[in-house]
């Protein structure tokens with residue numbers, strides 16, 4: 001007979017929940033995980049991973065096209081969207097199967113059903129009561145709807161990733177991470193893409209100059225981006241949709257498919273917030289302290305349900321912080337919480353992709369830091385030229401301490417380069433340390449070193465200023 005008392009109950013099996021469950025089991029805790037949907041949550045099943053599968057094939061297609069344009073390849077890329085979608089499903093299956101195996105191998109009991117939580121220390125599921133000393137809520141988020149007449153004629157990002165056919169005309173409402181990644185992928189597959197973004201600029205929290213560069217590259221690829229555009233009404237027009245919006249003047253356009261990507265909001269299905277007395281933030285996310293403790297003792301919350309960076313790797317880190325606190329290990333504050341320099345890597349997997357860690361120049365200035373900026377263009381890097389990649393790297397340093405405080409990259413390899421960049425920000429690498437660091441040649445990584453040295457006019461291969 002299965003027991004019903006555990007050291008820890010985790011509610012939600014997305015990246016935050018499943019990784020916290022495994023980490024806790026590795027610390028010797030007995031762990032029960034409830035997942036009512038699919039193991040792996042949004043990220044593995046209907047978010048990051050399937051999106052990256054579609055984007056990777058789109059990038060391969062663009063590469064073949066570029067080589068065909070140069071007459072290096074003789075045939076332009078012909079592709080089967082049906083096979084691409086099949087491949088996406090296979091990758092999801094493989095990855096979710098891998099996570100299920102890891103949970104089992106680490107001795108985590110998984111109940112494939114939704115649990116409800118009405119008091120600390122107890123979860124209920126299908127008439128059974130399960131008890132635990134500590135509980136972690138990792139219930140995630142869902143696509144946000146917006147009150148526009150005709151919103152029912154739109155599809156969400158989950159549906160957008162699983163389309164059977166490439167839409168001829170695609171309208172995307174919301175130029176955030178999801179909107180721009182889908183725009184980038186479907187543009188490569190041949191859709192005529194228009195993005196309608198309400199804010200005056202894309203990604204206002206990121207580096208203005210680098211985002212302007214990214215936007216220029218995306219527009220060059222044929223994506224129409226309308227910023228400062230408010231969608232008024234969506235109507236059905238035969239098999240198509242007519243979208244009325246207002247920018248500088250009222251306009252309308254037709255789309256075979258309209259995607260609504262206007263943000264995600266925290267969900268806490270089955271969690272009786274009122275009865276438990278859980279404090280919420282103004283955005284109705286679960287409020288936590290730096291150890292991920294909610295306002296109720298022994299109840300923790302992590303991942304999208306607490307807002308902040310709605311990123312899988314943020315959820316991993318939050319899970320680790322919660323487990324460290326539960327087992328009484330040395331405090332593990334999230335990197336940057338103390339120094340005021342948020343190291344958290346942020347990626348936009350468009351083509352070209354964007355990656356950033358630490359502070360932008362304007363954020364540094366707002367904090368009263370005398371910051372200096374260095375840059376290096378992909379056009380000066382041997383590896384980038386060999387690969388046919390274009391882009392720009394920017395490093396922000398503190399003029400006084402000569403320490404690295406931020407890195408922003410637009411260009412091929414940006415998300416991978418970020419690991420190295422994030423380490424340099426976390427460690428606050430100085431100019432001297434950059435000079436002593438040997439980076440493989442040829443490699444894209446060389447550009448980060450060059451951009452860092454450029455902050456103080458010491459870049460060897462950079463433009464002379």
Ligand code: NAI
Nearest residue numbers: 174175176177178179196197198199261262263264310347
């Ligand atoms: P988001 O908050 O990044 O972007 C939503 C955008 O929609 C905003 O720019 C907003 O101004 C715009 N918007 C809202 N209402 C609108 C309207 N009525 N008309 C036009 N524009 C409107 O949210 P998104 O893209 O849905 O992503 C949700 C979360 O998922 C994000 O927090 C993101 O961090 C995460 N995510 C991360 C990825 C990554 O790390 N690469 C990939 C995909 C999602």
